[in-house]
Amino acid sequence: MADDWRNGGFGLYVHWPFCEAKCPYCDFNSHVSKKINQKQWLDAYLSELKRSASETPDRVLNTIFFGGGTPSLMEPETVAAVINEARALWRPANDMEITLEANPGSVEAGRFAAYRDAGVNRISMGVQALNDKDLKRLGRIHTVAEARAAFDIARNCFDRVSFDMIYARQHQTVEAWCAELNEALSMAVDHLSLYQLTIEDGTAFGDRYAIGKLRGLPEDDSAADMYLATQEICESRGMPAYEVSNHARPGAESQHNLIYWRYGDYVGIGPGAHGRITSQGRKLATETYLAPNTWISAVSAGSGESHREELSRSDQANEYLMMGLRIAEGLDVDRFKLLSGTSLDQDKVDDLCEIGMLYQEDNRIKATRDGRAVLNAVIRELLG
Structure with a gap:
């Protein structure tokens, strides 16, 4: 049990909480601030890194992920110092993946080159839409032209570039999304994250939706058709889904996110960051x-x-199941049993296999394409 995290690896997540503007759909911990004391933030990050490393000694660090917020607003010197400190505190993997999220509106060539020189080797860019009308609806501060220019800069600086798109937007048809997705695939290097627009409580979109002023959202059937079309188109273009919302060419999967989905350990520092760490067998x-x-x-x-708690064996097994079924490789039933102390309910697994939601291959259980489309319901059935 104490070494179970090794099945997923070990990563570091660094949260930069600041943005130039707050998007109306965003429920992440992000804040708009005109003045940021970068030295104060760097000192705080370094302090937290030292504290976290004292609890996770003798680890090989597989990944670092700068998320936010808009980490491309961080000074390259701040990013470099965090990376250097992490490398000193843990043993860096030979192929360590270091990702930085960027918004097209905060990108210029010199800054990206400086991030590359700091050690970043992968960029994840928030493009979100490829038409200006929808970008404005989504509250984005960049245009399509700026997104394309930023993407070209990133592609010239980095071998690995991913970008995000949102579908099931207001007044969007299945046909329009398919055309936009094919355009995105013509740009894509090796990875795409494709998310269905969700309306979250506490966001500007959530407030508008609650009073009936967020019009033109696709019906559930139309959104489901967009999801299925996304899977088919991406697969046909050599970028199959390796996770519910993530598509990559073979070998280009996000190694950091796979640590989450394979239920490894990760340190989370910065405002609102979550972590899962194994320390002294807990x-x-x-x-x-x-x-x-x-x-x-x-x-x-x-x-x-602000809070920490020890996870019971049952909690760990349930989290592993919820994460493992998100990815195409599925979950290992023997590992689930080791974590839980009991086997999955085989009758429930068989029933879900019979109706085409799951399939079992040797000692692994995997969600089908239809199962991933309604994954929350599948997980509820298994855990119920």
């Missing part, structure tokens, strides 16, 4: 303070964590 779930100033103050007092 699997711990960690959370940090959400508000940037609160987090900074807490770090100064010794720790940016």
Whole structure:
């Protein structure tokens, strides 16, 4: 049990909470601030890295992921110092993947070259749409032309470039999405993240939806058709889904995100970051303070964590199941049994296989394409 995390690997997530503008659909922990003291933030990150490394000694670090917020607003020197400190505190893997999220509106060639020189070797860009009308609806501050220009800069600086797109947008038809997806695939290097628009409570879109002012959202059947068309088109273009919303050419999968889905260990630092770490034989779930100033103050007092709890064997097994069924490789039933202390209900597995939601291959259980489309319902059935 103490070594179970090795099945997934070990990563570091660094949350940069600042954006130039807050998107109306976004429920991530992001804040708009005109003045940011980069040295103060760097000092806090370095302090948290040291604290976290003391609990996870003698690890090989497989990945670093700078997420947000908009990490491409970080000074390259800040990014470089975080990477160098992480390399000093843990043993870096020979093929360590270091990803930085970027918004097209905050990109220029010199900055990207500086991130590359700092050690970043993969960029994930928030393009979201390939027409200006929908970008404006989504609250994005860049245009399609700017997105394409930023993408070209990234492609010239990095071998690995991913970008995000959102579908099931207001007034979007299946045909329009298919045309846009094919356009995106003509740009794609090796990876695409394709998300269905979801309306979250506490967002501007959520507030508009609650009072009936968010019009033109596709019906459920139309959104489902977009999902299925996405799978078929991407597969036909050599970028099959390796996870519910993520598509890649073979070998180009996001290694950091696979740590989550394979239920490895990851340290989470920065406001609102979550972590899963194994320390002294215990699997711990960690959370940090959400508000940037609160987090900074807490770090100064010794720790940016707001909460941690030990996960029971049952909790770990359930989290592994929920993560493992998201990816095409599925979950290992023997590992589930080791975590849980009991086997999955084979009758439920057989029933879900019979109706085409799951299939079993040797000791692995995998969701079918139809099963991934309704994965939450499949998971509820298995855990019920």
